[in-house]
Amino acid sequence: MSTPGKTVPERRPTLQSIAAMAGVSHQTVSNVLNAPDRVAEHTRARVLDVIEQLNYRPNETARSLARRSTRLISFHIGAGHHNEASMLDPFMRELAKVGAEHAYRVVLDIAGDEDEDQIASYEELHARRSVDGVVIPETHVGDTRPAWLVEHGMPTVAFGRPWADPDPRHSWVDVDGGHGMRLVAEHLLQTGHERIAYVGPPRNRGMEDDRLDGLLAGLVDSGVEPDPALHLVVESPSGLRQALPALLADHRPTALACRDDAFAFEAIQVLDELGLRPGEDVAVTGFDDSDLARICRPQITSVAQPIREVAELIWESLLAQLAGTAEAPLRRLTLPRLVTRDSTTTWSPA
Amino acid sequence: MSTPGKTVPERRPTLQSIAAMAGVSHQTVSNVLNAPDRVAEHTRARVLDVIEQLNYRPNETARSLARRSTRLISFHIGAGHHNEASMLDPFMRELAKVGAEHAYRVVLDIAGDEDEDQIASYEELHARRSVDGVVIPETHVGDTRPAWLVEHGMPTVAFGRPWADPDPRHSWVDVDGGHGMRLVAEHLLQTGHERIAYVGPPRNRGMEDDRLDGLLAGLVDSGVEPDPALHLVVESPSGLRQALPALLADHRPTALACRDDAFAFEAIQVLDELGLRPGEDVAVTGFDDSDLARICRPQITSVAQPIREVAELIWESLLAQLAGTAEAPLRRLTLPRLVTRDSTTTWSPA
DNA sequence: CGTAGGGATTTGAGCGGTCAAACACAAGCC
DNA sequence: GGCTTGTGTTTGACCGCTCAAATCCCTACG
Secondary structure: OOOOOOOOOOOOOOHHHHHHHHOOOHHHHHHHHHOHHHOOHHHHHHHHHHHHHHOOOOOHHHHHHHHOOOOEEEEEEEOOOOOOOOOHHHHHHHHHHHHHHOOOEEEEEEEOOOHHHHHHHHHHHHHOOOOOEEEEOOOOOOOOHHHHHHHOOOOEEEEOOOOOOOOOOOEEEEEOHHHHHHHHHHHHHHHOOOOEEEEEOOOOOOHHHHHHHHHHHHHHHOOOOOOOOOEEEOOOHHHHHHHHHHHHHHHOOOEEEEOOHHHHHHHHHHHHHOOOOEOOOEEEEEEOOOHHHHHOOOOOEEEEOOHHHHHHHHHHHHHHHHHOOOOOOOEEEEOOEEEOOHHHHOOOOO | OOOOOOOOOOOOOOHHHHHHHHOOOHHHHHHHHHOHHHOOHHHHHHHHHHHHHHOOOOOHHHHHHHHOOOOEEEEEEEOOOOOOOOOHHHHHHHHHHHHHHOOOEEEEEEEOOOHHHHHHHHHHHHHOOOOOEEEEOOOOOOOOHHHHHHHOOOOEEEEOOOOOOOOOOOEEEEEOHHHHHHHHHHHHHHHOOOOEEEEEOOOOOOHHHHHHHHHHHHHHHOOOOOOOOOEEEOOOHHHHHHHHHHHHHHHOOOEEEEOOHHHHHHHHHHHHHOOOOEOOOEEEEEEOOOHHHHHOOOOOEEEEOOHHHHHHHHHHHHHHHHHOOOOOOOEEEEOOEEEOOHHHHOOOOO
C-alpha cells in the first residue's frame, strides 16, 4: 500500500542499466532496439533477455531530445463553436489511429478562432519545438496560416483546400465537395426529379461555392438547366423555418440538395411542419454522412467523406516532410461517396 | 524560396547562446525564466532583452527530460464506436482548454475497446514515460483499468464512477445522473404529469441504474408511487420503434423520461409516426444536452452535464497528484442542471 | 607472416535544459 | 576587524537517449 499523495519516483531501468546487466555497452543495447541486424545473434538474444526481464522501454523524452523529434503532431483547432454535424471529431480520432501505426501521436491544441491567434500558438509550438508538425483541420478563404507554417519550416498538412489562394506552397488534402454534389444531382435526376433546389449559406469563394457549383454542374451535365430561383440562401439552418416555405410555395422544388446534414435535418423538420412528407413528397439530401443522417427519420441521403483516406494521405505527406523526402507539396482531392437513404429513395412524383 | 523537401534543421537559440550573448551563465538565464525574483533587476532586463531579440523559447523536450515530466496527459479512449449524442468530444476539448491554462497538453491515445487492450497501452505509456498522467473518460461496471494505473503510480482521474467497486483507490469525477433524473421527475410532476415512463437500456448496476433510480426516487419523494409497467427497456434507441407503441397503448404514459438524447430523439420520431404530437401530447426528456437536443423539433428538454466543471476538477486532482500534494483520491459528484425546452413545456393534458 | 578489410562492439560527445551546491561580494553586527 | 547573513551568480553533474567516430578482433589474401 503506497502512501497516498507521495508518488514514489520509481527508478526505471535505463539503457545503461540494461547494458550493465547484459555485460555490453549502452550503444549495443540501443542497436538491439534500433538496428538489430548490426548486433550478433547471441549478443542480441542476451540483451533482449535482460530487456524482457526488466520490462525495459526506452524513455521517450530522452529519445526525443537526442533525435530532435517529438513524434508528436498538433491537431490545431479554434476554441469557437463547432457545428453540430461536423466530422472534425471522428476525423481527429482517425488521425490518431493512423498516426499510431507510424509511432506518432496527436496532441490537441486549442487556440483562439482568428488566424492571428492560431499563428501565435504555432509560434510557441515552433519555438519550443514541442511538436514535429501541424494539421490544420479546416481552411477558409484568405487563410494566412498555412503560409506561415511553411515559411517557418514546420511540416504541415491542411484538411481543406487553399481556397482562393493563387499560389499555395503547402500540402493539403480535401474532399471534392463538388463531386459529392454531382453525385447528388445525378442521383436525384435518376430518381426522377426535375426541380432540384440547393439549400445553403451564401457563396464565399470557398467551400460553399464548391458544393453549389458541383450541384449546378451536375445538373448541366445531364442537360438540365439550373433555375436560379431554386437556390435558397440562408446563413444557418435555423433560417430555413422562415425561408423554406416561400421557396416551396413559389417554386415547387421536388428535392432539396442541402449543404450539409444540419441543413438537411432542419429542412426535413420544416417540411414536416408544413404538412409535407419529407422524402416522399420532397426529397432531401445532406452532406457529411453524420450520425444525424442515420438516426433521423427519414434517414438522410448524404455524401460521406472518406476520412480514413484523408487521414492516411495526411500522414503520408507529413511523414515525407518529416523525413525530408517530400518532393513537392501534396495537393490531393479525394472523392466522397453517396449514401442513399429514405430521404430520397421513398420519393414518388405527386 | 526554400528547397522543397529539404527542411533545413535551423539552429534555434539555446540557454547557452542566450547566456553568452547576455554575458551571464546559463543558469541565470534559466532563473530569469523560472524564478525571476532570484535575479537582479538590471541583469534580468538585459537577459530578457536578448531573449526578446532572438525570440528565444526553451526547448520543451529538454525541459521535460531534465524535469522528468512531459506536461502531457493522455486522453485515453477505445477505438470502438461512440454513440451519437456523446459529449466525449466536447469534453476532450474542454479538458484541453483547461489543461492549457496550467501549461499542460492533452494527447489523444486510442487503444482497443477491452480493458486489457487499454491496460497494455497504459503499460507502454508508463514504461516509456510518455505522459504524466491519464484521463479515463468513461468507466463501466467491473472496470479494471483505474486499479492498474493506481498500482503503477500513474496519476489518474476517471470521468465516471467506480461502479460496483467496493473499495476504489483512484480519483474520479462524475456527474450525478440520479440527481439529473430527479430534476426531470420534479419538472414533469410540476408540469402536471402523473404517468411518467422511463425509457432506456436494461439495468447494469452502473450508470443505467443511477439514472433510472434517480427518476424513481424523484417520483417517490414527491409522493408518487412509480408504476413498474412504466418502464420501457430497450437495448438501443432503434428498439423503440417496435417497443414504444405497446407502452403507449397499454399504459398511457404522458411523459417519457429517456436515458439520453439519442433515446429521446428516437422516441420523438416514433411518437410522430404514431400521430402523437411529441411535446404536446406526450412530453419527452433527454440527457446530455447534446446538439441534437437543440436542433430537433420539438427541442428536447435535457439534463446538461457540467463538463467545464468536470474538466476543472479533473485537472485539479491531476495536478495535485503530479505535485505529490494529493491527500486522498478525489471522489466528486457534480450536479447537472435541467434545460427545459419545448418537448416538455408545450405539453397540455388531454 | 604481415596486413588490409569488415563485422561487432565501444567510446565519447552531444541534445538543451534543471537542480543542488558552491561561490562571490557587500552589508550588518558585536 | 573578523564573523555571520544574505543576495546574486556561477559551476558542474545529470536526465537517458542517439549519432559519429574509434576500436577491437578475426579472417582472407598477397
